[in-house]
Amino acid sequence: MLETDQRQVPRSHAEKYELKTIWYWYPLYCLGGISFVAFIVLTITGILLGFFYVPDGRLEIDATSGNLTNPAWRSMLTIMNVIPFGFIIRGMHHWAAHIMIAAVFLHMCRVYFTGAYKKPRELNWLLGVVLMLITVLFGYSGYLLPANALSEGAANIGINMTRASPAIGDQLAILLFGDTNTLSGVYILRWYWVHVFILPLVGTGLMVLHMGLVWLQGVAEPH
Amino acid sequence: MQIEYVKGKIMEGRQSGFPRQYGPERSDHQPGIPLFPQEATRDLVVTFILVAMMFFLSAFVTPFLGPARGPQLSELIVPDWYLLFSWGLLKVADIFPQFTIGQGTPLKTEFSAAFWGDLLSGIPVIFLLILPFIDRGREARPAKAPVRSAFGLAFLIAWIFTSSLYSIREVVAQRWVSPNGAALIPDFTMKWFFIIPPVLVGLTSYIALRRLGYQPMRRWLVPYVAGLAAIVVAQSAWILFDPAGLGVEARPFTVEIAIALGIIAVPTVAVAAAVLLAPESTARKVSTWAGALGLIGFLAFYGGVAYLDQPRALGWVLSVLWPNMNTLVLIPMFAVLTAWLGTRRPYSTYEYLLNECYQCGKCHTVCPVTKVEDDALGGLNLVYNTFKKQHDGVPLWTCLACDACSAVCPLDIQYSDYILEERAKVHARMAADGGQRE
Numbered sequence A: 001m002l003e004t005d006q007r008q009v010p011r012s013h014a015e016k017y018e019l020k021t022i023w024y025w026y027p028l029y030c031l032g033g034i035s036f037v038a039f040i041v042l043t044i045t046g047i048l049l050g051f052f053y054v055p056d057g058r059l060e061i062d063a064t065s066g067n068l069t070n071p072a073w074r075s076m077l078t079i080m081n082v083i084p085f086g087f088i089i090r091g092m093h094h095w096a097a098h099i100m101i102a103a104v105f106l107h108m109c110r111v112y113f114t115g116a117y118k119k120p121r122e123l124n125w126l127l128g129v130v131l132m133l134i135t136v137l138f139g140y141s142g143y144l145l146p147a148n149a150l151s152e153g154a155a156n157i158g159i160n161m162t163r164a165s166p167a168i169g170d171q172l173a174i175l176l177f178g179d180t181n182t183l184s185g186v187y188i189l190r191w192y193w194v195h196v197f198i199l200p201l202v203g204t205g206l207m208v209l210h211m212g213l214v215w216l217q218g219v220a221e222p223h
Numbered sequence B: 001m002q003i004e005y006v007k008g009k010i011m012e013g014r015q016s017g018f019p020r021q022y023g024p025e026r027s028d029h030q031p032g033i034p035l036f037p038q039e040a041t042r043d044l045v046v047t048f049i050l051v052a053m054m055f056f057l058s059a060f061v062t063p064f065l066g067p068a069r070g071p072q073l074s075e076l077i078v079p080d081w082y083l084l085f086s087w088g089l090l091k092v093a094d095i096f097p098q099f100t101i102g103q104g105t106p107l108k109t110e111f112s113a114a115f116w117g118d119l120l121s122g123i124p125v126i127f128l129l130i131l132p133f134i135d136r137g138r139e140a141r142p143a144k145a146p147v148r149s150a151f152g153l154a155f156l157i158a159w160i161f162t163s164s165l166y167s168i169r170e171v172v173a174q175r176w177v178s179p180n181g182a183a184l185i186p187d188f189t190m191k192w193f194f195i196i197p198p199v200l201v202g203l204t205s206y207i208a209l210r211r212l213g214y215q216p217m218r219r220w221l222v223p224y225v226a227g228l229a230a231i232v233v234a235q236s237a238w239i240l241f242d243p244a245g246l247g248v249e250a251r252p253f254t255v256e257i258a259i260a261l262g263i264i265a266v267p268t269v270a271v272a273a274a275v276l277l278a279p280e281s282t283a284r285k286v287s288t289w290a291g292a293l294g295l296i297g298f299l300a301f302y303g304g305v306a307y308l309d310q311p312r313a314l315g316w317v318l319s320v321l322w323p324n325m326n327t328l329v330l331i332p333m334f335a336v337l338t339a340w341l342g343t344r345r346p347y348s349t350y351e352y353l354l355n356e357c358y359q360c361g362k363c364h365t366v367c368p369v370t371k372v373e374d375d376a377l378g379g380l381n382l383v384y385n386t387f388k389k390q391h392d393g394v395p396l397w398t399c400l401a402c403d404a405c406s407a408v409c410p411l412d413i414q415y416s417d418y419i420l421e422e423r424a425k426v427h428a429r430m431a432a433d434g435g436q437r438e
Helices: A023-050 A071-081 A086-113 A122-144 A149-163 A169-177 A186-217 B002-011 B035-060 B081-095 B113-134 B146-166 B169-175 B187-192 B196-212 B218-241 B251-277 B280-308 B313-321 B325-343 B349-354 B362-366 B368-372 B382-387 B394-398 B404-408 B415-432
Strands: B099-101 B109-111
Touching (some): A071 A086, A086 B146, A149 A169, B218 B251, B280 B313
């Protein structure tokens, strides 16, 4: 067992070799951590939202107003208007998602411009690229879920882009969105499961690997 | 006798071979920052600030829910900002030829606008996946890897910035219109945004970063800046003198338009002439002044015309400038900026280069001065400590500038250049003080 004063995070290159710090790079080294903090906030608020959200996008006609509605959108109304602090929880989930995506993108820019993807960190860079795609998919699936006009537009773009792939386009669209158009609203359930199970499972695993490799290989600084 | 003295000094208190210790037995171990409480406190502060920001945003900028989904799509679909780039690439994809290959086979591929959009969105992913395997060099810093840095910036401009902008082309077309109702930033101008700004950003960054590493960049600057100036002059002349250049409705405002084009073209031409003919220091001053005066002149002109604008001249001036934004607005700005960046004196480059040192100690091992200087025997690394200002001023003057240290340096740091420059600085300060020692 290590003594308390020997337990420490891995030293950075600059600390190890007592270099004068290249100070203007340093604020950019917190971006990976910021995306991780945002991910934790997303997990907590996501668990809370999961108690009240109904992943059912099938169209219904509202009995009183005669407007089109659906259970998913109505559960969003409940979260925003009825559940105590529901709008704050949803707001946190929304803004943490934006912060996470921005931080991941800027983190990747930092890694690119400081050449931190180079040997021996190729594997971690590839993990990072996959994690960025997962983050974007998190964002995309997340804004499909409220089943509002924005979701409908985004789902249409997604379905059309998927259907444009050669040979297996339609089959792929049916696999990912449940249909080749948005009418049935099945895409809400599909992407709900992707958003709350598949992506968190794969994403968390890869994040642990990503950070473990940083721990083992050390922080790559421009030197 | 002297040789024996030197030999004795070399071996005194030293083991043969490499002098530094490595591994767990290292006695000069420098601990890092402890996880608790130092690192933990710092991380908690950052976490709290971040969470506070999220609370603030969610309380005051509540996310919009909007109407429930229905089969009726709104006219303008705008996805979240981080997918705008893909949406923009999808919209610009209709410039590509559309055809079908493999008709009648299971692998039938339809090159529709949507498929081209898919391919364009996939390019960055493929590029990112193969990046570590195509860029195998060891240089990490942006200034040491100017091609990678310039390419990265150009790529960001084209694939992220311009394509995101292009995804809201309908908004841009409606938002800014000329006095005759045409779009001020028409579709073809926005399509050229995919080519011209990235090329300008890439070349300018390349020139500026190479200059940061003390490279003489005139061979790049002359064709680049002169070429840009020629484009601006040719375009301005065409607008003013060709019958098809100005529309019939804009012709009554030829004088105002000519003044605006002059304010844009004159500094560009002046900078190009300075880069071509004058010494570098003069070219730098000319580019500073041309940039400042050009900007002030344009703002003064804009304000003046807006103030005196009886018959709506300003709208017509802008209706000439904005559709030609790539050539008449961006190119002059980049010409002046590149000339300035490409001729400026890089700041403290030696400090920048010496930062690469990771204290392997090879320079110390070969240094002939540390072997005979009594002061230097306590493990003093002459060059590195001079750089770190951990000396009393003596090592700076005892260095022979023999360059043995640079010869063995694994990072190829030119130490003696640094020593000579530091000495020159001291002399310059002495000269400035009337020959008095500090």
